[in-house]
Amino acid sequence: MPQDKCIWCGGIYQNYTEVKGVCPTCANEVKEKFKEESILTEAHKLVNGDRQAEYGDPIANWTETAEIATAITGRILSPADCCLVLIATKMARLRHQYKRDSAVDLVGYVEIYSRIMESR
Ligand SMILES: [Zn+2]
Numbered sequence: 001m002p003q004d005k006c007i008w009c010g011g012i013y014q015n016y017t018e019v020k021g022v023c024p025t026c027a028n029e030v031k032e033k034f035k036e037e038s039i040l041t042e043a044h045k046l047v048n049g050d051r052q053a054e055y056g057d058p059i060a061n062w063t064e065t066a067e068i069a070t071a072i073t074g075r076i077l078s079p080a081d082c083c084l085v086l087i088a089t090k091m092a093r094l095r096h097q098y099k100r101d102s103a104v105d106l107v108g109y110v111e112i113y114s115r116i117m118e119s120r
Contacts, residue, residue: 002014002015004021004023006021006022006023006025006026007021008021008023008026008029008030009023009025009026011023011025013025019031039100039103039104040107042104043104043105043107043108046104046105046108047108047111047112058112058115059079059115059119062079062080062082062083062112062116063079065079065082066078066079066081066082069081069082080116080117083109083112083113083116084113086109087106087110090103090105090109091106094106
């Protein structure tokens with residue numbers, strides 16, 4: 001019978017595959033631990049997944065946003081400026097009340113801000 005070493009507790013176990021690499025004793029603990037997705041993971045999916053398919057390349061999108069914002073305000077606003085405004089909006093919301101979605105969006109905007117700055 002094949003034996004494996006549990007990556008969680010280091011114990012030897014046999015013939016069990018519910019959670020790959022983990023013994024039956026540790027399986028529930030591991031499942032609980034990873035059930036909650038980190039906001040970083042969630043933001044990563046948002047920035048790189050569905051929204052990108054829906055709204056197109058984030059940098060192109062923010063460039064267009066900046067053009068519109070510049071036209072509306074009569075002040076020259078860069079894509080980075082616009083992104084910072086959205087970051088401020090999320091921060092203001094979080095200051096009022098913590099909501100996970102706001103925290104995820106904030107992290108996502110920070111990622112986009114960093115991409116805009118590093119693409120210059
Ligand atoms: Zn174990």
